[in-house]
Amino acid sequence: MKFSEIKDMTQIELAAKSRELRHEIFNLRLQQASAQLEKPARLRTLRRDIARVETRASALRNKKTA
Numbered sequence: 001m002k003f004s005e006i007k008d009m010t011q012i013e014l015a016a017k018s019r020e021l022r023h024e025i026f027n028l029r030l031q032q033a034s035a036q037l038e039k040p041a042r043l044r045t046l047r048r049d050i051a052r053v054e055t056r057a058s059a060l061r062n063k064k065t066a
Contacts, residue, residue, distance in 0.1 A: 001049045006056045014057040021050045 025046045031037040
């Protein structure tokens, strides 16, 4: 996911996307624990996507208070 895709999202959409990504990473960790994970690199990309979403959400929150 690119930042350009995230920058047009609203606060509610960002929260939903974050929840969705966290759910997916949870499922991948369960697969990893049971040795069924096919793409271990996906965990890293999900962590980075979550960071991008949270960074944008934080910027929107700070923008409203400033």
